[in-house]
Amino acid sequence: MAELYDRHARPIYSLAMRILGDTTEAEDVVQEVFSQAWRQASRYSASRGAVGAWLLNLTRSRAIDRLRARRARPGGVSDDRIAERLPDAGPPADSQVLSSEQVARVRAALDELPLLQRAAIELAFFEGLTHTEIADRLEQPLGTVKTRIRLAMLKLRDVLAGTV
Amino acid sequence: MPMNAPEHNELREQAELYVLGALPPTERDAFETHIASCAECAAHVKALSPVTDALAHAAPQHDPPPALRARVVRSITGSPVKAAPVPRPVPTRSSAALPWLAAAASLILAAALGTYAANLRARIGALELRLQDATERAAAGERQLADVKRVSVEAQSQIAILVAPDLQRIDLQGQSPAPKASARAFWSRSRGLVFTASNLPTVPPGKTYQLWVLTKQPAPISAGLFKPDPQGRVAAMFETPPDLPQPIGMAVTIEPDGGVPSPTGDKYLVGL
Numbered sequence: 001m002a003e004l005y006d007r008h009a010r011p012i013y014s015l016a017m018r019i020l021g022d023t024t025e026a027e028d029v030v031q032e033v034f035s036q037a038w039r040q041a042s043r044y045s046a047s048r049g050a051v052g053a054w055l056l057n058l059t060r061s062r063a064i065d066r067l068r069a070r071r072a073r074p075g076g077v078s079d080d081r082i083a084e085r086l087p088d089a090g091p092p093a094d095s096q097v098l099s100s101e102q103v104a105r106v107r108a109a110l111d112e113l114p115l116l117q118r119a120a121i122e123l124a125f126f127e128g129l130t131h132t133e134i135a136d137r138l139e140q141p142l143g144t145v146k147t148r149i150r151l152a153m154l155k156l157r158d159v160l161a162g163t164v
Numbered sequence: 165m166p167m168n169a170p171e172h173n174e175l176r177e178q179a180e181l182y183v184l185g186a187l188p189p190t191e192r193d194a195f196e197t198h199i200a201s202c203a204e205c206a207a208h209v210k211a212l213s214p215v216t217d218a219l220a221h222a223a224p225q226h227d228p229p230p231a232l233r234a235r236v237v238r239s240i241t242g243s244p245v246k247a248a249p250v251p252r253p254v255p256t257r258s259s260a261a262l263p264w265l266a267a268a269a270s271l272i273l274a275a276a277l278g279t280y281a282a283n284l285r286a287r288i289g290a291l292e293l294r295l296q297d298a299t300e301r302a303a304a305g306e307r308q309l310a311d312v313k314r315v316s317v318e319a320q321s322q323i324a325i326l327v328a329p330d331l332q333r334i335d336l337q338g339q340s341p342a343p344k345a346s347a348r349a350f351w352s353r354s355r356g357l358v359f360t361a362s363n364l365p366t367v368p369p370g371k372t373y374q375l376w377v378l379t380k381q382p383a384p385i386s387a388g389l390f391k392p393d394p395q396g397r398v399a400a401m402f403e404t405p406p407d408l409p410q411p412i413g414m415a416v417t418i419e420p421d422g423g424v425p426s427p428t429g430d431k432y433l434v435g436l
């Protein structure tokens with residue numbers, strides 16, 4: 001477990017920090033993610049990289065759930081918890097392992113996206129907003145926001161695949 | 165051929181939103197039902213999943229606090245120490261006369277020792293991580309990383325403006341020299357100004373566009389200079405002074421290269 005922690009804690013903590021912007025909450029999420037990984041550890045065997053992607057997926061779900069709970073108005077209940085929707089299983093055995101070079105390419109490509117495309121992607125991925133919430137936040141028509149997100153995701157996919 | 169063509173045509177463009185988690189629950193459920201029976205959409209979703217994996221790594225990287233490691237390992241291996249360790253009072257020979265004082269003193273001592281030990285552990289952990297980090301960076305290529313970081317910081321600050329809680333928006337309309345031009349400014353006192361425009365005519369040589377902030381003061385305040393790309397588009401970020409009076413409008417004029425202290429040229433865009 002210590003080995004798993006040493007290998008993955010930094011990206012997990014960084015993702016939780018990016019989403020929550022709060023060290024205490026980010027630390028709590030890191031602990032929850034490793035606890036869950038440990039409970040489910042006996043049920044899967046997969047490659048390292050796939051474990052990393054799976055752990056980050058858990059991290060994002062838990063962090064976004066906290067963010068949504070924080071945003072929910074007092075009295076309002078967030079009934080759309082994404083962490084509970086995740087399949088109760090380990091990482092898919094056939095998932096692709098990203099190289100650090102691929103991650104660097106995506107980071108660079110993200111920086112080069114038109115500003116509003118990037119903002120839309122980040123609001124969805126790191127703030128957990130839906131398309132209508134993003135359109136409201138950026139004061140853009142919904143159709144425009146959807147198009148921007150599509151274009152940006154396809155661009156990033158092509159960058160990853162190395163076809164650009 | 166997908167099983168349900170009309171449904172497929174309607175839903176196929178939702179895959180990108182779906183993998184980003186940007187579909188509201190009802191649309192998300194409908195899409196999940198669809199991909200269960202549509203191999204094409206399922207394959208598309210699968211092809212996009214490395215993108216979200218990479219996005220998860222795109223967050224600015226921070227070292228977790230060294231004490232977190234012990235906390236996580238302890239909480240999982242079920243050692244009797246609680247998840248959030250509290251320094252325990254060191255057993256001492258208690259003074260019968262002033263037991264509360266002895267207890268208080270030992271608590272303080274234990275807390276101080278605990279803090280000292282935690283600080284030492286934290287320093288060692290931080291040094292180890294820094295060393296590891298430095299090694300990795302050297303391998304990855306110092307210069308490339310610095311470059312990516314710089315661009316990332318710039319983009320981060322543009323994003324920071326767009327998501328600022330005190331965001332104010334001003335729409336600008338094209339004036340007679342450029343009736344088709346339009347622009348939008350997002351301004352946050354705490355974070356600065358993002359300016360986007362489209363359909364702006366190319367500037368002649370020796371000229372530049374200058375963006376002005378209009379306030380209750382009589383003189384417009386220059387926010388900065390910009391030139392559109394060949395398609396007439398602009399996306400620029402400007403820092404604004406924290407004591408900038410509340411903007412009531414913005415305007416864009418054409419000026420000599422290098423800009424001027426107060427507007428002299430034709431107005432191309434105005435928003436109030």
